[in-house]
Amino acid sequence: MTGVDSASLKRMLELGQYGEARPVRIDSRQTLDFLLKRYGSYLGAATSARSSYIDAWKEFGPAGFTFLDGSALTFTNWPATGVYAGEEPQAVVMGSDGVWNSGLDGGRTAQIVEFSGKLDCATSYIDPSTITPPPPPPEPPPPDPNAIGNIMCGQDLNHNGYAADPGEVANCIQTAQGQFCPVGATECVESYTAPVCPAGSTLQTTRDMCQATSQNVCGSGYSWDAGIDKCTKAVVCPDAGVFNPVTDRCEKLVQNECPVGYVYDANPAGPTYDRCVKPATCADGGVYSTANETATRGRRTGLRCHGRGGRDRLRLI
Numbered sequence: 001m002t003g004v005d006s007a008s009l010k011r012m013l014e015l016g017q018y019g020e021a022r023p024v025r026i027d028s029r030q031t032l033d034f035l036l037k038r039y040g041s042y043l044g045a046a047t048s049a050r051s052s053y054i055d056a057w058k059e060f061g062p063a064g065f066t067f068l069d070g071s072a073l074t075f076t077n078w079p080a081t082g083v084y085a086g087e088e089p090q091a092v093v094m095g096s097d098g099v100w101n102s103g104l105d106g107g108r109t110a111q112i113v114e115f116s117g118k119l120d121c122a123t124s125y126i127d128p129s130t131i132t133p134p135p136p137p138p139e140p141p142p143p144d145p146n147a148i149g150n151i152m153c154g155q156d157l158n159h160n161g162y163a164a165d166p167g168e169v170a171n172c173i174q175t176a177q178g179q180f181c182p183v184g185a186t187e188c189v190e191s192y193t194a195p196v197c198p199a200g201s202t203l204q205t206t207r208d209m210c211q212a213t214s215q216n217v218c219g220s221g222y223s224w225d226a227g228i229d230k231c232t233k234a235v236v237c238p239d240a241g242v243f244n245p246v247t248d249r250c251e252k253l254v255q256n257e258c259p260v261g262y263v264y265d266a267n268p269a270g271p272t273y274d275r276c277v278k279p280a281t282c283a284d285g286g287v288y289s290t291a292n293e294t295a296t297r298g299r300r301t302g303l304r305c306h307g308r309g310g311r312d313r314l315r316l317i
Contacts, residue, residue, distance in 0.1 A: 009091050009105075010057055010068055020115040025055035025067065026094075027074045035112060036098050038162060042110045046095030049141075051104070052112040056092035058084065058102065065092065065102070076100060153181035 013022065026032050044050030056073060058065045065083065066072060076083070077100050084090055090102040151172040154163035163169060172179040195203045197210035204211045216224040218231035225232045235243040237250030244251045256264040258276035265272040280288040 008089065009053060013068065018113075021113040022115065023053040023055045023068070024112045024114045026077070029075065032075070032077060032098050036096070038164065039110075039112050040096050040098075043094070043096035044110070046093050046097075046099065046101040047104060048095070049106065049108055050110040051093040051095045051101075052108055052110055054092050054094050054100065054112075056100065056102075058088075058090040060089050061087055065090070151179055153179075153183055155181075155183045157184060 009023075012018065024035065026035065039052075042050070043052060055068050056065050056076075057068045065076075077094075077098055079099050079101065084102045088103075091105060092100050092102050093104050093108070094100055152169060153172050154169040156163045157168050158165060168183060170181070170183050172181055174180075195210075197203055198212075201210040201212035203209075216231070218224055222231040222233045224230075235250070237243050237252075239252060241250040241252040243249075256266075256274075256276075258264050262276040262278045265275050265277050267273055282288055
């Protein structure tokens with residue numbers, strides 16, 4: 001026999017299809033007697049759907065049966081005809097008489113499982129990408145009046161080793177999120193509190209965010225200009241200059257400074273415009289004569305003063 005195992009009981013367990021639930025492990029006569037006493041009334045013949053898979057498995061090949069995890073069996077209860085000795089893979093089932101039988105497959109309506117913690121609601125699963133469609137099934141048998149119609153779940157609430165006491169087993173409830181197990185569930189109580197925003201902010205319900213009025217902090221001497229969204233400050237020009245926005249420069253009028261005793265001639269029509277001038281002063285009572293003013297190049301030039309008696313007393317060269 002060759003091929004890829006895609007839908008056997010062992011493969012579904014490896015894929016985690018049934019959560020924490022595992023076929024019950026029977027490792028001693030005491031365990032078998034306990035199971036038959038507690039759950040034997042739910043079981044039928046090993047060949048019927050009311051039998052239960054147990055933790056035992058045979059891989060393909062000459063090797064014998066082991067637990068599903070590959071470890072050696074510590075107890076067996078095979079029929080008087082003996083254990084299967086072929087090479088094909090085999091699962092093992094048990095009926096109400098406690099005798100083990102192999103080579104039987106299919107769904108079970110009275111499966112005994114063991115699990116750690118809570119048994120979640122589980123549904124059948126087959127990965128369609130890994131399974132070849134089987135041939136059409138035979139006509140189904142008549143409905144079993146003792147079969148469980150709904151998906152069941154349970155939890156060992158009192159920690160006595162099995163989940164069968166009142167209140168520990170219930171039907172799963174179908175919800176919008178899937179199957180829900182009511183065993184051990186707690187009622188949710190909704191509570192609400194007002195939103196808390198940082199100091200200076202309030203809840204903006206249209207955006208579901210806390211918002212605060214923006215604060216624009218400018219440096220010393222600057223002020224906020226909302227038109228350009230910037231901090232601004234008036235231009236201060238040095239030495240009493242004035243800022244010219246056309247040239248983007250600080251400007252200052254030319255200050256014409258003359259030596260002591262001179263004045264600046266700002267009259268454009270005057271002969272000495274844009275010059276520093278000073279009235280002529282003659283010594284010894286002399287009088288400045290404009291008639292004798294000369295300005296010949298290469299000769300002495302300047303101002304000539306006439307003293308009393310018609311004699312030249314002072315000449316400014």
